[in-house]
Amino acid sequence: MAGNSRQFEPRHDSSRFAPYTPNPQNSLPLPSDRMAMLRDIISLYAGNPSEEAMRHYHEESVYDDPLSFCDTRYKIAGQWYGLPKAFKRLNPKEYEVVENESDEVIFKLRLEYTIRGIGATKLVDSLVTLKLDPNEEKPTIRYHRDQWNEKDHRIIWEPQPARRSGRLEMSSFYPDNTLDGIQVRHRPSHEELGYFFEEHNGNRLAKVAGTSELLREVGGD
Numbered sequence: 001m002a003g004n005s006r007q008f009e010p011r012h013d014s015s016r017f018a019p020y021t022p023n024p025q026n027s028l029p030l031p032s033d034r035m036a037m038l039r040d041i042i043s044l045y046a047g048n049p050s051e052e053a054m055r056h057y058h059e060e061s062v063y064d065d066p067l068s069f070c071d072t073r074y075k076i077a078g079q080w081y082g083l084p085k086a087f088k089r090l091n092p093k094e095y096e097v098v099e100n101e102s103d104e105v106i107f108k109l110r111l112e113y114t115i116r117g118i119g120a121t122k123l124v125d126s127l128v129t130l131k132l133d134p135n136e137e138k139p140t141i142r143y144h145r146d147q148w149n150e151k152d153h154r155i156i157w158e159p160q161p162a163r164r165s166g167r168l169e170m171s172s173f174y175p176d177n178t179l180d181g182i183q184v185r186h187r188p189s190h191e192e193l194g195y196f197f198e199e200h201n202g203n204r205l206a207k208v209a210g211t212s213e214l215l216r217e218v219g220g221d
Contacts, residue, residue, distance in 0.1 A: 038097070105139075131144075
């Protein structure tokens, strides 16, 4: 279904935007419709999902970050509506638009988050690429990629010795290249086991977000 959106996968060299720390004073101006889209996307990062914000995504859009791969708007909605369940606090501190082309908007984002149940607060700097549909009059996202801390986020998941509890739980995020019980390293594309886990996470989030009726109205089977 979402094969058409995968062709929009960003191909730029993300290293040219390093470091990913935003400098708001250097942010490029955007036309009003793109600025409205950007504000709504940042509101999603703040843990404030809405149907209005989700309308910026094409029905067959792709969301792609180090921990999940969602290939419909319905699954992407599950990602955003599920964030408040995982995080006690989400605070987008600042952003910088670094590129504004006919088919994409790229911005740097500094996000402060507090993990629910653990209480640890961390900062992550990311590079967010929004590939837009050139055939739509209003800005419509076909591919949303989020890369963290100057890394190519596409990864291989390497299971380490099992914990006594028999479960693998997330104890930290990508900045230190580890997940509890899993070692993370780079890979060049969405292939093999890493892609399976990313897509599995995206599929699962759509089912556990707890807003199924609204999400189905936004888009889904």
